[in-house]
Amino acid sequence: MLGCASIAERRMLPSMLAQPRVELVAVASRHAEKAERFARLFGCEAVTGYERLLAREDIDAVYVPLPPSLHAEWVRRALLAGKHVLCEKPFAATLAEAESAVALARDRGLLVMESFMFLHHRQHAEVRRLLDEGLIGEPRGFSADFGIPLLDGGGGHASTLPEVAVYPIRVAEFFLGWELEVLGAYERCDAAGEFAVAGDAMLRAPSGVIAHLRYGLEHGYRAEYTWWGSAGTLTVRRAFSTPDDHAPVLRVECRSGVEDLVLKPDSQFVNIAGFFAEAVLDGGEFRTHADAILRHAELLDRVRVAAQLGG
Ligand SMILES: NC(=O)c1ccc[n+]([C@@H]2O[C@H](COP(=O)([O-])OP(=O)(O)OC[C@H]3O[C@@H](n4cnc5c(N)ncnc54)[C@H](OP(=O)(O)O)[C@@H]3O)[C@@H](O)[C@H]2O)c1
Known part of the structure; x- marks a missing residue:
């Protein structure tokens, strides 16, 4: 190393x-x-x-x-x-x-x-399987967010914007493929106008699905994505820096109600x-x-x- x-x-x-x-x-x-x-x-x-x-x-x-x-x-x-x-x-x-x-x-x-x-945590393959089975109907839209707070005690930023932006962008590629069109993107800088601290991107897949992606460095911690289908939604929290002992919860919301599918922990680093x-x-x-x-x-x-x- x-x-x-x-x-x-x-x-x-x-x-x-x-x-x-x-x-x-x-x-x-x-x-x-x-x-x-x-x-x-x-x-x-x-x-x-x-x-x-x-x-x-x-x-x-x-x-x-x-x-x-x-x-x-x-x-x-x-x-x-x-x-x-x-x-x-x-x-x-x-x-x-x-x-x-x-x-x-x-x-x-x-x-x-x-x-x-x-990408090596099995929760995402499970989401893919459930989507393919039609659990939430026809996929209509996808959104993904990754944001981290400022360091404690005014210590500044823990990372640079690209370090957090890559997560929502890579998960969009994982689900929607490589042929993504950039419909628009926005970056916000800090007060001095020198350091990018937040961003949004909107991408379109060949299937017509639109991905809304948000990322930031001065935000409450958030690391999740949601699939929105014709019959419901499927949300994964703790999607990116998932701890080894975390039992992932896939939240499915359909007309019939809300169901939490709990998966076994997995170690993406191992x-x-x-x-x-x-x-x-x-x-x-x-x-x-x-x-x-x-x-x-x-x-x-x-x-x-x-x-x-x-x-
Ligand atoms: N995949 C993930 O889940 C994940 C999570 C967090 C971070 N990351 C990525 O991992 C990388 C490292 O992140 P980190 O937060 O672990 O960084 P970090 O603690 O700051 O470590 C970076 C290391 O790089 C070395 N280094 C060499 N030149 C340096 C310089 N000019 N300034 C600072 N460090 C220097 C230092 O090692 P020595 O002093 O020993 O030479 C330092 O300990 C980044 O690319 C980050 O995006 C990935």
Whole structure:
């Protein structure tokens, strides 16, 4: 792993330890003490400096949970060092950056995957199954929201807007496919006009379904989506950063009443770690994951342009 990040400490590294197909060899930090703290916590080696870790020959793949502005540079360096890469979202700041990393990975025969853990929680496949069964009739509309509050004590923003925007946009792609038209998008900046803090996007699928997506950095916590059909609605709360012990509740509201379908907990982080390892170890299909990075980056670019144009 490159960078002793909070998400790695809280979710990814404990999950890698629980995933039998992954062996955590070493963690790298810019600071020796930090790497050592992580190494003690997770029973692996500490390395000072990311380049040193990449130079090691006993490492097949790296997990990159660096701040988004550093993803492109360190994904490139990892690929040049011959490592497969699981990179945190957003994989790249622009489509051009994503294209350049994917081209390098393809050239070297290496796997690059964007770490959308939530896609590996089985609750979404279950929603898809229920929709296909016609539980809420014909799908008419979709909405998804992800927002997080400001840090406590006036500490500012915990993330950048793209880091939260990618969740509603990626879940729309999951359900509605890649061929999404951007009907409009809007971004609101902070009072100084420098930092984007909230956004909305409206997308249209070839089926005619419209997706309304909202995201923000100064909001009460919200991570949910709703499918609206001709016969009712289906809502999933805790849709994105779902805790391992959370039993998901799919709320179905139809003319006959309200029903909560409770699912078994699932660990999306353990699942994605296994999924990534399987692709590397069993010679999985690398192209699908690289294509997903490109299609997603391309849509993010179109949403960004629409927002710059003012909707
Ligand atoms: N998939 C998910 O569920 C999920 C959830 C939260 C966050 N994320 C994503 O994961 C990534 C990391 O997020 P995080 O909140 O965990 O970040 P974080 O705690 O700030 O960690 C980022 C790490 O990057 C390293 N780093 C290198 N240069 C840095 C610099 N100039 N400034 C700050 N850090 C630097 C630091 O490690 P060293 O000091 O050890 O070098 C730092 O600990 C982001 O892309 C974020 O969007 C994903």
